[in-house]
Each structure stands twice: as C-alpha cells, then as structure tokens.
Amino acid sequence: MFVVCRSNSSSFRSVVAATRPCFSCPRFPPLIAIPTPSSSIRFPPLRSFSSPRQITRMASKVAQDQQDSRLERISSAIRVIPDFPKPGIMFQDITTLLLDTKAFRDTIDLFVERYRDKNISVVAGVEARGFIFGPPIALAIGAKFVPMRKPNKLPGEVISEEYSLEYGTDKMEMHVGAVQPGDRALIIDDLIATGGTLGAAIKLLERVGVHVVECACVIELPELKGREKLGDKSLFVLVKGAA
Numbered sequence: 001m002f003v004v005c006r007s008n009s010s011s012f013r014s015v016v017a018a019t020r021p022c023f024s025c026p027r028f029p030p031l032i033a034i035p036t037p038s039s040s041i042r043f044p045p046l047r048s049f050s051s052p053r054q055i056t057r058m059a060s061k062v063a064q065d066q067q068d069s070r071l072e073r074i075s076s077a078i079r080v081i082p083d084f085p086k087p088g089i090m091f092q093d094i095t096t097l098l099l100d101t102k103a104f105r106d107t108i109d110l111f112v113e114r115y116r117d118k119n120i121s122v123v124a125g126v127e128a129r130g131f132i133f134g135p136p137i138a139l140a141i142g143a144k145f146v147p148m149r150k151p152n153k154l155p156g157e158v159i160s161e162e163y164s165l166e167y168g169t170d171k172m173e174m175h176v177g178a179v180q181p182g183d184r185a186l187i188i189d190d191l192i193a194t195g196g197t198l199g200a201a202i203k204l205l206e207r208v209g210v211h212v213v214e215c216a217c218v219i220e221l222p223e224l225k226g227r228e229k230l231g232d233k234s235l236f237v238l239v240k241g242a243a
C-alpha cells in the first residue's frame with residue numbers, strides 16, 4: 001500500500017512507499033530505552049543556520065515528516081480482507097482505523113487542515129462510511145452535513161441517481177431542500193474504487209446548482225481508475241490500496 005496525500009488538481013503530494021499486509025493491523029514494537037551513563041552521552045555539534053531560508057526549509061521538512069508519519073499510521077491501521085464480500089475483492093476495512101484513536105484523529109485533522117479555509121458550506125457524506133468521516137469534518141470547518149443515502153431510507157422528498165459499483169449497482173438519494181443553489185460542497189467517502197459512487201454524488205449535487213469544490217476519500221484503489229469517472233472534479237486521497 002502507498003501512503004499518499006494526493007489531489008489531481010494540485011501539486012500537494014507526499015508519497016512514502018509502505019506495505020500493508022492482509023488481515024493484520026501491524027504496530028511497530030515499542031522502542032526500548034537503554035540507560036546510558038551520563039558521561040558517555042555525546043551530543044551532535046550545533047548547526048548554525050546562515051539564512052532564514054535554511055530555517056524555513058528545516059521547518060517545512062519537519063512539517064512534511066510529521067505529515068508522512070500520520071499517513072503511515074493511517075495506512076497501517078486499515079485492514080485488508082481478501083475475498084470479501086465476494087471472491088476477488090480485496091476489502092479495505094476502515095473499522096480498524098476507527099479503533100486507533102490517533103490514526104482516526106489524524107485522518108480527520110488532515111481533511112480539516114485542507115478544507116478549513118476553502119469556504120465550504122456543505123459536507124456531503126456518502127452512505128455508509130462517508131457518515132463516519134463527514135460529520136466531524138463538517139463540524140470542524142463550520143459546514144452543514146448532508147447525508148447521501150441508499151434508496152428508500154430518507155423520509156422526505158428526494159432526488160436520486162443510479163450508479164454502478166465494483167460489485168453491483170445501486171441508487172443514491174438526497175433530500176430536496178438539504179442544499180441550495182450556490183452552496184459549495186465537499187463530498188466525502190471512505191474509498192473510491194470504480195468512481196461510480198462519487199460520480200453519482202457529484203451529479204446529484206450539481207443537478208440542484210451546488211458547486212462541488214472537491215471529493216475526498218481516505219483510500220483510493222487506483223487500478224480501478226475511479227478518477228476517470230469524476231470528469232474535471234478534483235479528488236483528494238490520503239492512501240492508496242490494491243484492488
């Protein structure tokens with residue numbers, strides 16, 4: 001699995017190669033502190049920085065390393081289950097990510113850091129797993145949360161859009177009146193595979209005059225070329241997995 005922070009519309013990209021075995025949620029063994037006699041401690045020489053630019057470069061390297069370590073932790077916390085829900089599917093299970101409070105918080109923080117200054121008025125979450133990540137992001141950036149639901153779940157008047165999936169077909173519905181023309185939306189889901197789901201969400205929102213600023217997912221399965229279904233819409237993902 002690749003740890004990646006990627007948007008197809010910007011140069012924001014930090015990639016660290018990492019592997020993620022199936023079935024497990026591996027953790028690094030704890031570091032063991034070995035007592036050292038104080039007389040033997042050797043400190044590296046202090047470096048002097050000759051220009052503010054060098055200091056800025058150091059600071060951005062530190063920020064980059066912190067981001068990469070967050071992405072690695074998120075990647076490691078996602079479990080992969082082969083042959084679920086049917087043979088040939090490598091199921092990316094985010095429930096293990098939710099058990100890791102640091103990785104879950106980092107996931108939300110990375111999205112909030114990206115979207116808090118983008119003037120987003122609606123976070124549209126796709127059922128079911130977009131309902132997990134969407135609301136905390138919406139609250140943090142001061143946007144309303146709108147659920148994009150499976151058919152016959154919403155009680156009010158709905159508009160709907162059919163779409164095809166990696167394993168079947170489905171329909172997505174949204175309440176009439178939940179969004180207004182001119183709203184600026186972020187669409188959030190846990191994963192993009194073939195892109196059918198996000199494509200349907202974009203269509204639903206655009207049909208009622210909403211501007212979709214970006215789609216965001218925790219995981220992308222690049223082999224399935226889901227990005228191609230999004231037209232010119234930008235997609236931001238944290239990690240990539242094998243289909």
Ligand SMILES: O=P(O)(O)OC[C@H]1O[C@H](OP(=O)(O)OP(=O)(O)O)[C@H](O)[C@@H]1O
Nearest residue numbers: 127128129165166192193194195196197
């Ligand atoms: O890019 P696509 O090929 O459209 O697939 C991605 C969608 O598939 C999964 O949901 P699923 O349809 O399995 O529904 P669930 O979250 O309710 O289980 C996933 O959570 C995405 O919503």
Ligand SMILES: Nc1ncnc2[nH]cnc12
Nearest residue numbers: 089090091092166191193
């Ligand atoms: N491989 C996969 N893992 C989890 N959710 C999915 N939705 C579509 N493909 C999926």
